Amino acid sequence: MEEYLILLFDAFGRYAGAITKSQQWWLIPTVLIGIWLLSIIVTKFIKESIIVTREFKLLSNIIIYSIGVEFLLIIWFIYNWLKTDIYQSDTEKLVHLLSIVVCIIFQIISYRILANGFTRESILQNINCPVTRQDLKSKNKIAVKRFKKIKLWSLIPVLGFLFIFLPIKTDKNLVSFLLDTSSSMDVHIGNGKEILRKSFQNINNDTDIILSWFTENNPSGDFNDIIKTSNSQQLDGVHQYFTNKQSAINALNSIEFTEGTPLIETIWSNFLFTVEHVQNKRYANNIFVLVTDGEDSYFEDEISTFLCEIPQFNSFYQDNINIINLQGANNAFFDKANECSYAVYEGMDIDSYAAAVQEILTGITKDYYFPVWLSIFCVSGMFIVLLIKPKKY
Numbered sequence: 209m210e211e212y213l214i215l216l217f218d219a220f221g222r223y224a225g226a227i228t229k230s231q232q233w234w235l236i237p238t239v240l241i242g243i244w245l246l247s248i249i250v251t252k253f254i255k256e257s258i259i260v261t262r263e264f265k266l267l268s269n270i271i272i273y274s275i276g277v278e279f280l281l282i283i284w285f286i287y288n289w290l291k292t293d294i295y296q297s298d299t300e301k302l303v304h305l306l307s308i309v310v311c312i313i314f315q316i317i318s319y320r321i322l323a324n325g326f327t328r329e330s331i332l333q334n335i336n337c338p339v340t341r342q343d344l345k346s347k348n349k350i351a352v353k354r355f356k357k358i359k360l361w362s363l364i365p366v367l368g369f370l371f372i373f374l375p376i377k378t379d380k381n382l383v384s385f386l387l388d389t390s391s392s393m394d395v396h397i398g399n400g401k402e403i404l405r406k407s408f409q410n411i412n413n414d415t416d417i418i419l420s421w422f423t424e425n426n427p428s429g430d431f432n433d434i435i436k437t438s439n440s441q442q443l444d445g446v447h448q449y450f451t452n453k454q455s456a457i458n459a460l461n462s463i464e465f466t467e468g469t470p471l472i473e474t475i476w477s478n479f480l481f482t483v484e485h486v487q488n489k490r491y492a493n494n495i496f497v498l499v500t501d502g503e504d505s506y507f508e509d510e511i512s513t514f515l516c517e518i519p520q521f522n523s524f525y526q527d528n529i530n531i532i533n534l535q536g537a538n539n540a541f542f543d544k545a546n547e548c549s550y551a552v553y554e555g556m557d558i559d560s561y562a563a564a565v566q567e568i569l570t571g572i573t574k575d576y577y578f579p580v581w582l583s584i585f586c587v588s589g590m591f592i593v594l595l596i597k598p599k600k601y
Contacts, residue, residue, distance in 0.1 A: 215577065216577050216580060216581075219575065219577035219578070219581075220577070220581060222298050223298055223301045223302035223305070223578075224302055225298075226298035226299045226302075227299065227302045227303065229299045230299040230300060230302070230303050231299070232299070232300050232303040232304070233303060235303050235304065235307050236303060236306055236307050236310060239277055239281075239307045239310050239311060240310060242273075242277060243270060243273045243274050243277055243311070243314055244270070246269070246273045247266055247269035247270045247273055248266065250269050250273075251265045251266050251269055264322070264325060267318045267321055267322045267325075268322070268354075268358060270314055270315075270318045271314075271315050271318045271319060271322070271358055271361065271362075272358070272361055274311040274312075274314035274315050274318070275311070275315060275361045275362060275364055275365065276364075277311050278308055278311035278312065278315075278365045278586070279364050279365045279367070279368055281304065281307055281308050281311070282308065282365050282368030282369065282582065282586070283368050283371060284304075285304060285578075285579075285582065286368060286369070286371040286372055287371065287376075289574065289578075289579070290371070290372070290374070290376045290378070291376050291378060295575060295578060301575070301578055305578075305581060305582065305585065308582065308585060308586065309585055309589075312585060312586070312588075312589030313589075315362060315589065315593055316589065316592055316593060316596070319359070319593055319596045320596055322355060322358075322598075323355070323596050323597060323598045323599060324599055325598075325599075352598050355598050359593060359594065359596075362589075362590050362593045362594070363590065365586055365590070366586070366590070369583065369586075372579070378412065378414050379414070379491070379492030379493075380414050380415070380416065380489070380490075380491050380492065381412065381414065381415040381416070381491055381492055381493045381494075381495070381571075381572040382415070382416045382417075382418070382482070382486060382489075382491040382493065382494050382495065383411070383415060383416075383417055383418070383493075383495040383496075383497065383569065383572065384417075384418040384420070384478060384482050384494075384495065384496050384497065385404065385417070385418065385419050385420065385497045385498075385499070386420040386421070386445075386474060386475060386478050386496075386497070386498045386499070386500075387401075387404070387419070387420070387421045387463060387499050388421075388422065388469070388471065388498075388499055388500035388501060388534070389421040389422045389463060389464065389465050389466050390422060390465070390466060390469040390501075390503070401460055401461070401463065402558075403558065403561050403562050403565050404460055404499075404565065405457055405460055405461075406562075407565045407566070407569055407573065408453045408456050408457050408460070409453070409457070410569075410573040410574055410575065410576065411453050411569065411572060411573050411574075412572050412573065412574060413453070415453070415572050416449070416450065416451050416486070416489075416491070417449075417450045417451075417453060417456040418447060418448070418449050418450070418478070418481065418482050418485070419447070419448050419450065419456055419459055419460060420445050420446060420447045420448075420474060420477075420478040420481070421445070421446050421463050421466075421474075422444065422445065422446075422466045422469065422470060422474055423444050423445060423446055423466060423470075431472055434472070434473050434476050435476055435518060437476070437477075437480070438480065439480065440477045440478075440480035440481035440484060443473055443474070443476060443477035443480070444470040444473045444474050444477060445470070445473070445474040445477040445478060445481070447477070447478060447481040447482075449481075449485045469503055471500060471502070471503070471541065472515075472541075475498065475515065476515075478496075479496075479521055479524070482524075483520075483524065493528060493571065493572060494524055494525050494526070494528060495525070495528040495530070495568065495569070495572070496525045496528060496529050496530065497530050497531075497532070497565075497568055498530070498531045498532065499532045499534060499555070500531065500532070500533070500534065500541075501533070501534050502533065502539045502541035502542045502545075503539065503541070514544040514545075514547070514548060515529075515548065516547075516548030516549075516550070529548075529550045529551065530550070530551045530552075530553065530564075530568045531545055531550055531551065531552045531553070532552075532553045532554075532555040532561065532564050532565070532568075533552055533553065533554055533555060533556075534555045534556065534561070551568070553567070553568070
């Protein structure tokens with residue numbers, strides 16, 4: 209529980225840290241102005257038989273429209289979170305959350321002012337002039353009932369969270385990880401596995417995962433011989449296919465170091481294994497992620513032919529070939545990767561590694577901490593509102 213709370217607050221810190229890059233600042237003033245304008249305009253057209261002062265009507269409308277806007281913002285978030293993962297971008301999250309908080313603050317302040325308007329002096333000013341004392345008490349009673357009914361509107365945003373349980377169909381994705389487990393990676397591999405574990409936890413449930421790492425087999429020939437091979441079992445590499453992310457996490461924990469570094473051979477056997485297991489499936493995204501220092505025991509001097517020269521490899525992954533350089537190495541492998549315009553990320557420390565993985569998996573991961581923050585603010589606001597009671601007559 210303590211670890212979860214740390215991660216929860218770390219997530220909020222990321223939202224705040226990335227907020228300066230946001231293009232969505234317009235949302236907060238739009239919410240403020242929208243609630244105010246709607247309340248003023250509607251107040252002019254609604255006639256009340258009991259409440260006569262414009263201030264009382266305006267406060268009631270502010271409450272109702274702030275609740276409505278809060279509800280729409282929650283629906284907007286839930287829909288996008290379930291379907292398109294637009295909120296994977298940290299730059300948009302805090303602005304959206306602050307917009308909802310603005311709606312809640314509007315409600316709390318308006319309820320508080322409205323509650324203070326039920327004293328004898330205020331009632332005399334705010335309702336039609338009573339004929340008798342009994343008439344005054346009766347109209348006060350009706351006004352109090354109306355206040356309590358308005359408070360029930362504050363429960364409406366809770367209905368938005370029910371959309372989480374709707375069975376919204378999403379596209380399937382495939383992500384294939386190849387982890388360099390050679391002895392030269394021993395300094396970084398622990399951090400690497402930890403980051404991948406956290407990434408797997410946030411990957412959509414509709415994502416299939418392939419996890420590969422090195423074995424200690426002898427090389428199967430030069431690169432030209434390797435790419436002529438059409439069966440992954442004839443080449444180096446351990447490959448496992450998962451349709452359940454928890455199973456992938458368990459397998460990740462069992463990976464150990466090896467002595468050899470058959471890098472390019474294992475990349476090719478990973479590709480063959482992937483094609484063999486998903487040939488009858490269609491994915492919205494096929495993503496390849498290689499975590500390595502770029503050293504290959506069998507191709508140290510020169511890499512004459514490279515992966516981008518193999519049509520079937522490029523067409524399968526298209527623009528989703530990603531390499532994380534864990535040691536900031538500058539060698540023939542990374543020279544070739546850059547020539548092929550592959551996405552090469554620096555991962556020399558845990559922060560840059562985590563940032564690289566997050567960017568690569570944007571669109572197929574979900575931030576499970578944001579709905580929690582959303583719930584915390586909404587429930588807290590609703591609880592405060594329910595505690596506000598009209599002044600006794």
